[in-house]
Amino acid sequence: MDDTVAVRVSTRDDGVLRLRLSGRWRLGARSPDVAYVFKQARPGARPRLVLDADPDLSWDSSLLVFLRAVFGEAGRREMPVDSRGLPEGARRLLKLLDTTAERGEHHGRDERRSVFWRIGERAVVAARSAADVLAFIGDACLGIARLFTGRARVRRSDVLLVAQEVGARALPIVSLVAWLVGVILAYVGAMQLRAFGAQVYVADLVSVAMTREMGAMMTAVVMAGRTGAAFAAELGTMQVNEEIDALTTFGIPPMEFLVVPRMLALAVMMPLLCIYADLLGILGGAVVGVGLLHVSALEYYEHSLHAIQLNDVVAGLIKGAVFGVLVAIAGCLRGMQAGRTSAAVGRAATAAVVTAIVLIIVSDAVMTVVFDVLGV
Amino acid sequence: MPRIDVRDLTMMYGDRVIQHDLTFAVEPGEIFVIMGPSGTGKSTLLRHMIGLVPPARGEVAYDGASFWTADAEGRQRLLRRIGVLYQQGALWSSRTLAENIALPLEEFTDLPPALVREVVSLKLALVGLGGFDDFYPSEISGGMRKRAGLARAMALDPDILFFDEPSSGLDPISSRRLDDLILELRESLGATVVIVTHELASIFAIGTNAVFLDDERKTIIAAGPPTKLLQECRDEKVRRFLTRGERG
Numbered sequence: 001m002d003d004t005v006a007v008r009v010s011t012r013d014d015g016v017l018r019l020r021l022s023g024r025w026r027l028g029a030r031s032p033d034v035a036y037v038f039k040q041a042r043p044g045a046r047p048r049l050v051l052d053a054d055p056d057l058s059w060d061s062s063l064l065v066f067l068r069a070v071f072g073e074a075g076r077r078e079m080p081v082d083s084r085g086l087p088e089g090a091r092r093l094l095k096l097l098d099t100t101a102e103r104g105e106h107h108g109r110d111e112r113r114s115v116f117w118r119i120g121e122r123a124v125v126a127a128r129s130a131a132d133v134l135a136f137i138g139d140a141c142l143g144i145a146r147l148f149t150g151r152a153r154v155r156r157s158d159v160l161l162v163a164q165e166v167g168a169r170a171l172p173i174v175s176l177v178a179w180l181v182g183v184i185l186a187y188v189g190a191m192q193l194r195a196f197g198a199q200v201y202v203a204d205l206v207s208v209a210m211t212r213e214m215g216a217m218m219t220a221v222v223m224a225g226r227t228g229a230a231f232a233a234e235l236g237t238m239q240v241n242e243e244i245d246a247l248t249t250f251g252i253p254p255m256e257f258l259v260v261p262r263m264l265a266l267a268v269m270m271p272l273l274c275i276y277a278d279l280l281g282i283l284g285g286a287v288v289g290v291g292l293l294h295v296s297a298l299e300y301y302e303h304s305l306h307a308i309q310l311n312d313v314v315a316g317l318i319k320g321a322v323f324g325v326l327v328a329i330a331g332c333l334r335g336m337q338a339g340r341t342s343a344a345v346g347r348a349a350t351a352a353v354v355t356a357i358v359l360i361i362v363s364d365a366v367m368t369v370v371f372d373v374l375g376v
Numbered sequence: 377m378p379r380i381d382v383r384d385l386t387m388m389y390g391d392r393v394i395q396h397d398l399t400f401a402v403e404p405g406e407i408f409v410i411m412g413p414s415g416t417g418k419s420t421l422l423r424h425m426i427g428l429v430p431p432a433r434g435e436v437a438y439d440g441a442s443f444w445t446a447d448a449e450g451r452q453r454l455l456r457r458i459g460v461l462y463q464q465g466a467l468w469s470s471r472t473l474a475e476n477i478a479l480p481l482e483e484f485t486d487l488p489p490a491l492v493r494e495v496v497s498l499k500l501a502l503v504g505l506g507g508f509d510d511f512y513p514s515e516i517s518g519g520m521r522k523r524a525g526l527a528r529a530m531a532l533d534p535d536i537l538f539f540d541e542p543s544s545g546l547d548p549i550s551s552r553r554l555d556d557l558i559l560e561l562r563e564s565l566g567a568t569v570v571i572v573t574h575e576l577a578s579i580f581a582i583g584t585n586a587v588f589l590d591d592e593r594k595t596i597i598a599a600g601p602p603t604k605l606l607q608e609c610r611d612e613k614v615r616r617f618l619t620r621g622e623r624g
Contacts, residue, residue, distance in 0.1 A: 027481075027485055027487060027491075027495065027533065028485055028486055028487055060533040061495055061498060061499070061533050062495075064498055065491070065494045065495055065498055068494075068498060068501075069494075088564075089563070089564035089565060089566065090564070092560060092563060092564040093502060093560075093561075093564045093565070096501075096502050096504075096557075096560060096564075097498070097501045097502060097506075240469075339514070340469070340514040341469035341470050341512065341513075341514055342468075342469045342470055343469065343470030344470075
């Protein structure tokens with residue numbers, strides 16, 4: 001059957017406008033123009049709108065959309081409406097529209113604001129965000145302080161579980177990345193050193209670079225993508241499900257119960273992962289040195305041992321621990337800040353990774369300068 | 377012909393039988409209640425009826441057309457006739473209420489954007505949420521989320537509406553209001569309604585026909601209009617359920 005609709009308009013001298021509806025009203029079918037319909041109205045002593053329907057009228061929401069517009073226009077023209085001729089179902093639904101209990105205030109999302117207004121708003125948001133970050137770090141420090149005084153609500157089992165998750169379970173990806181970084185460093189070094197016949201110094205280059213810088217840095221980047229995002233998603237989902245509210249109402253500070261164990265676990269596991277990454281990286285370099293540059297294994301080993309100073313190892317471990325804390329802070333902060341929607345969880349995970357990587361690079365630059373000044 | 381025909385339906389999770397040999401028919405225009413104690417598989421039955429879970433055995437047919445033996449296109453056609461209000465509303469949290477309702481209209485109709493906006497506004501107004509178009513689900517109350525879920529379920533003017541525990545988590549007044557709304561929409565639109573609930577007030581207020589699922593025998597142990605079951609059913613368990621545990 002065709003989805004055709006019809007409105008027969010008739011008018012009387014006393015101002016009565018009669019609309020007779022017929023046809024098959026379906027969403028998508030072309031609806032009559034309400035303004036055109038009302039243009040037919042003649043001024044009269046008793047203006048009134050009478051609505052009527054054919055007995056075989058078939059309808060869905062499209063009729064209601066049309067009638068709603070008709071009622072709106074009649075209201076604006078202060079025309080009383082007689083809708084007794086409409087199908088009973090339609091009349092009941094129109095009555096439901098009249099009796100809606102609540103009305104929301106439209107959000108001003110589409111309103112055009114001036115540039116200054118928007119700059120001001122961004123500045124206020126940025127200031128609040130910075131204050132939130134500082135407050136979070138302050139709370140985290142207090143949590144750690146309470147941990148050392150034995151008053152924090154930190155459960156050992158939670159710390160061990162997180163440590164297992166961020167440590168042992170991260171070994172495969174850390175192994176792969178560290179080994180490949182060692183291989184890349186050796187290749188890059190070899191290209192230059194070969195020109196001077198000094199291939200054997202590839203061992204020195206790889207060993208120092210891995211222990212002092214790249215082991216910690218690459219492990220931290222892997223942790224930011226793997227663990228920081230996971231923390232943010234987990235805490236964000238807890239925020240959505242009101243699980244964090246439940247902790248708070250039980251009087252359990254989420255900072256101590258959720259954040260401190262994660263910071264602690266990462267701060268302890270990161271240096272261990274760094275040592276592991278250093279070894280794997282040196283091994284990767286050795287494969288290139290021995291396999292391609294024809295440096296003997298013993299020579300490579302001795303050069304590596306000779307090149308690495310205790311200072312390099314200590315600097316790498318300190319960086320690893322600091323990066324671990326920063327990854328945990330970024331992940332937990334973004335997770336705790338997440339809104340209460342599924343999209344907010346996704347945004348929190350992305351923000352956690354970006355924040356963690358920025359913090360890692362910035363703090364690495366600062367520590368490198370500080371270690372240089374201190375002679376570490 | 378019944379609007380929905382459930383024949384010898386058996387539901388299983390792995391090797392565990394949830395309910396077996398369920399047979400009942402839902403007639404056009406009925407408000408059909410699936411009731412029973414918690415954990416008997418009422419919501420699971422609903423999930424089988426709306427095509428989310430395939431049955432271990434048996435059949436669900438709409439107007440004689442079998443759902444599970446239909447091809448993908450046939451199933452899509454049948455699903456287009458169905459609207460579902462989920463227990464928690466299941467609104468897409470990253471979209472506004474208007475976007476939630478507009479999505480099926482945009483996906484399955486060729487309506488111009490202006491008309492989609494008008495239909496969305498109409499549906500929201502029908503459930504008493506006029507003006508809440510730009511609100512996100514997290515910005516409104518649980519009762520309002522249920523009503524917004526109902527508006528979304530009605531987006532495509534389905535002729536069958538499924539409700540999974542519509543009253544759960546609502547205060548008695550909101551619950552009653554939702555019942556009235558369901559009744560009004562059924563009366564006005566002539567839709568067939570299937571409700572999973574154990575809220576006695578709702579069962580007696582709006583139910584025209586019902587089945588009672590038993591957790592021990594794992595099948596239907598009573599069927600008929602709820603008020604008739606209350607007066608005539610001799611099964612002790614059903615009577616205790618319908619009288620809030622008082623022995624009849």
